[in-house]
Amino acid sequence: MASFWQQAGRSGRRAKQSIAVYVAFEGALDQYFMRSPHKLFGKPIEHCQVDSHNHKVLEQHLACAASEHPLRLEHDESYFGSSMNSAVMTLKEKGCLMNNPSGGDSGVWKYIGPDKKPSHNESIRAIEHDKYKVIEENLADHLKNGGSWPDRASSQRSEKCSTRKSNRVLEEIEESxxxxxxxxxxxxxxxxxxxxxxxxxxxxxxxxxxVFDLNYYTKVQDYTEISIIGGDVDEHPASQCKPDIRRTTAQASACKVTTKWAGFDRILKSNNQIRDSVSIDHLPPYSFETQAVWVQIPQSVRATVKQRESQLLDGVHAASLALLSIVPLHMMCSCSDLGTQCAEPEEQSETHDRILLYDRHPGGIGLASQAKLLFGELLVASLELVSTCSCTNFDGCPSCIQSFACSEYNKNLDKEAAILILKCVIQYEKLYFEAKDGSHRS
Known part of the structure; x- marks a missing residue:
């Protein structure tokens, strides 16, 4: 929302009349606004979340701050938070900070790291330090070093041969x-x-x-597992600001995310059909700790879904993707900042029991704690998104439950089951708090 109004405000800056035209794509959030334009024009700017306790972020801030002025725990903890001491100890072990290097006040920490200006090496767009470089290899050098051409049918050799300088760095990609x-x-x-x-x-x-101009593109086959570690995450201050917020049984906790890669598909550009699949066995799993938020699906709801002969896992998968699509309407983030578990039925049965989102940033940036407070609102908005879509497809469409962020490429989706699950969970939570309030009054 903030980005939308900022872009619209670029016109008319000279106090003259202007018009902004919004051309919607087929994505779920765009189509949600097309069906409910009052939600676009009448809704306040979404919440912004900054988590100063993220250890990776805090370490980078402290190193940069100490390079400009020595740190004092007793004074600076009020700015950097209660995690400052542990972050300082980590930086000490890394050889970036030294306590009392000149024999003066023992409470002073000075920067002694290898970089003269550590701020020059810190990215404002990413948390991670470990990155992969993508280097363009000159094709002539590639063939000289024993490399081979792709199959003749899928390449145009001489026309697409790279003549640029060897070993040109194209990009650096975060390890995750x-x-x-x-x-x-x-x-x-x-x-x-x-x-x-x-x-x-x-x-x-x-x-x-x-460089090669091939007649196909590739999609990796990956599987992500989310394991709940435990321990509540700090709540966002908004909990004191909105007493009328819809109550929810949602939980937020630390979690471990592990992604494994099984292979990739070669997909023809001409018709988007899979040409063939190739297995991958050389890539190690990637794991990191972050934060997750979820609501448990009660046994009564699961029983109701099964009675209707709907696919429970497919419905949970679809409901989770709808929730993921609607989050940017309520929080200052994009769909790529959060993920949801997209599991095959035989992989992990516990995904039947919860609608879950996890923070894709290592350590978490506070999105889980914010989403926990808004989870009731998110469930209602997700139900509206899916139930008002006019498509009749069993597996929905990009305007409701299909998402580019789905790691299973929108397989195993059930739109009707998603609607049923969302309705039942919302109703269950309403009855739960009504019963809880009644017991307190009695």
Whole structure:
């Protein structure tokens, strides 16, 4: 919402009349606004969340701050929060901070790290330090070093041969995102140019690629598992600001996210049909700790879904994707900041029991605690999104439950089951709090 109004406000800055035209795509949130324009024009700006307790973010801030002025725990903890002490100890172990280096006040911490200006090496767009470099390998050098052409039917050799300088760095990708884009045999897009990834060197974190115009693109086959670690996350201050917020049984906790890669599909550009599939066995699983928020699906709701002969897991999957699509309407984030579990039926039975979102940023940036407070609102908005969509497809459409963020590429979806689950969960939560209030009065 904030971005929408900021872009619309670019016109008419000279105090003259202006008009902004909103052309909607087929995505769920765009179509939600098309069906309910009053939600676009009458809704306040979404909440902004900053979590100063994220250890990775805090370490970077402290190193930059200490390089400009020595830190004092007794004074600066009020600015950096209660996690400052543990972050300082971590930076000490890394050789970035030293306590009392000149023999003065023992409460002073000074920067002694390898970078003269650590702020120059910190990204304002990403938390992670570990990144993979994508390097363009000159095709002539590739063939000289024993590389091979792709099959003749899918490439145009001489016309698309790269003549640019060897070892040109195209991009650096955060480790958590790297294997979704680069792996042996992947088609990698950069500034409208297609590259074939020839080799990924895990030890040096380098992906070598070369320009090829192929008649297919690739999609990785991945599976993400979310394991709840436990322990409540700190609540957002908004809990004191909105007493009328819809109550919810949602929980937020630390979790561990593990992604594994099984292979990739080669998909023809001409008709989007899978040409073939290739297995992957050289990529290690990637794990990180973050935060998740979820609402448990009661046994009574699961029984109701089964009585209607609906697919429970497919319905939970669809409801979770609808929730993911609607979050940016209520919180200052994008769908890519959060993820949901998209599991095959045989993989993990516990996904039947919950509608879950997790923070994709290592350590979490506070989205889970904010979503916990708004979960009741999110459930209602998700139900409206799905139930008002006019499509009659069993697996929905991009305007309701299908999402580009789905790691299973929108397989195993059931629109009617999603509507039933959302209705039942909302009703269950309403009755739960009515009964709870009644017991307190008695």
């Amino acid at each position: 995102k790297a294997f979704f884009q680069v792996y042996d045999g992947a088609i990698y897009m950069h500034q409208g140019v297609r590259y074939l990834v020839d080799k990924i060197d895990l030890s040096s974190r380098i992906a070598y690629c070369k």
